[in-house]
Amino acid sequence: MQANSSLPLAQVQISLAERSYSIFIGSKLLGQALTYQHLPKAATALVVSNTTVAPLYAAQLTQALQSHYAKVVLVTLPDGEVFKDWPTLQLIFDGLLENGCDRKTVLFALGGGVVGDMTGFAAASYMRGVPFVQVPTTLLAQVDSSVGGKTAINHPLGKNMIGAFYQPVQVVCDLDALQTLPDRELSAGLAEVIKYGPIADMAFLEWIEANLNALLAKEPTALAHAIRRSCEIKAWVVGQDERESGLRAILNFGHTFGHAVESGLGYGQWLHGEGVGCGMVMAAHLSQRLGLVDSAFVERLTTLVQRAGLPVKGPILSATDNAGRYLDLMRIDKKSEAGEIRFVLIDGPGKAVVRAAADALVREVIDACCA
Ligand code: NAD
Ligand code: GLY
Numbered sequence: 001m002q003a004n005s006s007l008p009l010a011q012v013q014i015s016l017a018e019r020s021y022s023i024f025i026g027s028k029l030l031g032q033a034l035t036y037q038h039l040p041k042a043a044t045a046l047v048v049s050n051t052t053v054a055p056l057y058a059a060q061l062t063q064a065l066q067s068h069y070a071k072v073v074l075v076t077l078p079d080g081e082v083f084k085d086w087p088t089l090q091l092i093f094d095g096l097l098e099n100g101c102d103r104k105t106v107l108f109a110l111g112g113g114v115v116g117d118m119t120g121f122a123a124a125s126y127m128r129g130v131p132f133v134q135v136p137t138t139l140l141a142q143v144d145s146s147v148g149g150k151t152a153i154n155h156p157l158g159k160n161m162i163g164a165f166y167q168p169v170q171v172v173c174d175l176d177a178l179q180t181l182p183d184r185e186l187s188a189g190l191a192e193v194i195k196y197g198p199i200a201d202m203a204f205l206e207w208i209e210a211n212l213n214a215l216l217a218k219e220p221t222a223l224a225h226a227i228r229r230s231c232e233i234k235a236w237v238v239g240q241d242e243r244e245s246g247l248r249a250i251l252n253f254g255h256t257f258g259h260a261v262e263s264g265l266g267y268g269q270w271l272h273g274e275g276v277g278c279g280m281v282m283a284a285h286l287s288q289r290l291g292l293v294d295s296a297f298v299e300r301l302t303t304l305v306q307r308a309g310l311p312v313k314g315p316i317l318s319a320t321d322n323a324g325r326y327l328d329l330m331r332i333d334k335k336s337e338a339g340e341i342r343f344v345l346i347d348g349p350g351k352a353v354v355r356a357a358a359d360a361l362v363r364e365v366i367d368a369c370c371a
Contacts, residue, residue: 013235038170050111057110077092112141113141156263159259167242175224187308205349256283278314278369286357292347343356
């Protein structure tokens with residue numbers, strides 16, 4: 001595909017046999033009919049967005065889709081992690097049924113990871129599965145959540161606990177959309193970019209360290225490289241372990257502590273990427289206490305997370321037994337087995353391992369890392 005773009009169009013392939021698809025990365029993609037030329041044919045396209053993103057980008061997208069679909073419907077959800085729930089998911093099903101959508105209808109997720117995860121889950125279950133396209137508009141969604149087919153909603157007791165593995169048929173990462181992203185959200189996305197270094201590619205970590213100021217300034221060439229390399233690493237992992245029977249768990253570096261922060265404080269208090277940022281620092285400390293990395297590595301990662309504008313100390317979740325509260329929350333994690341928490345740890349820079357750790361050691365880390 002040729003894009004009318006100021007940067008060369010990059011394409012990353014997710015190779016999963018009949019579920020394979022392309023990630024397009026470039027500028028001026030979202031509002032171009034050409035971007036969507038190879039999608040499945042259908043009478044109707046249904047775009048799901050939210051009250052923040054729809055006014056910015058829905059008109060461009062729906063106009064482009066009108067070249068391919070006779071009817072284009074927009075469903076606008078309330079904005080926020082707190083709405084990643086059953087009643088809000090129902091709004092998507094309402095829109096599908098009220099507009100007579102059939103099993104060929106193509107869904108488009110226009111927004112960040114919340115819209116993407118919910119639209120994917122709706123696509124997985126509407127009429128037992130309809131095609132969907134990810135059009136991610138946050139950095140976090142472009143480097144992580146739109147790729148790989150994890151879809152979910154939250155439960156009050158645990159993050160992303162109800163969902164399905166369901167791959168999109170295409171991902172469209174338009175760099176221009178990131179220009180309207182608030183700084184705090186950009187930093188949250190950088191957490192998921194940074195994570196790919198320690199788990200898989202220390203050369204990429206060095207590149208992030210050298211180019212962090214350009215990324216924070218939303219310099220398009222730097223963003224394009226960060227998104228492309230992140231998607232390549234994620235494609236390499238997902239291509240080997242689509243349903244997380246092993247390797248894919250490494251993509252959750254920082255998430256065990258981070259999810260505890262998100263659900264412990266109440267969804268939406270800390271951003272997902274903020275939880276992951278300080279969660280990576282806590283997981284690095286745990287790795288050090290287990291003798292897997294040295295203190296220089298922990299300091300290096302902490303400095304980068306802090307420079308990215310992310311918290312490096314966890315919040316206090318309980319005045320009486322803070323570490324106990326973290327442990328209780330972390331036991332409700334999809335990686336837990338028979339109540340035993342399994343952490344993604346760094347086993348020497350650039351390599352991750354998933355393993356359990358003694359509660360006493362985890363308590364020490366939490367006590368040292370919370371303020
Ligand atoms: P988000 O979807 O809440 O978006 C962040 C905020 O930015 C929202 O207020 C949104 O309306 C706004 N926004 C989005 N695009 C914008 C733009 N271009 N300009 C201005 N504002 C914009 O949060 P997120 O960080 O994108 O995603 C976090 C979610 O993703 C969490 O629910 C997390 O669990 C999930 N996630 C899923 C996966 C996965 O593999 N499926 C991976 C990582 C995270
Ligand atoms: N974000 C973690 C994963 O996709 O597996």
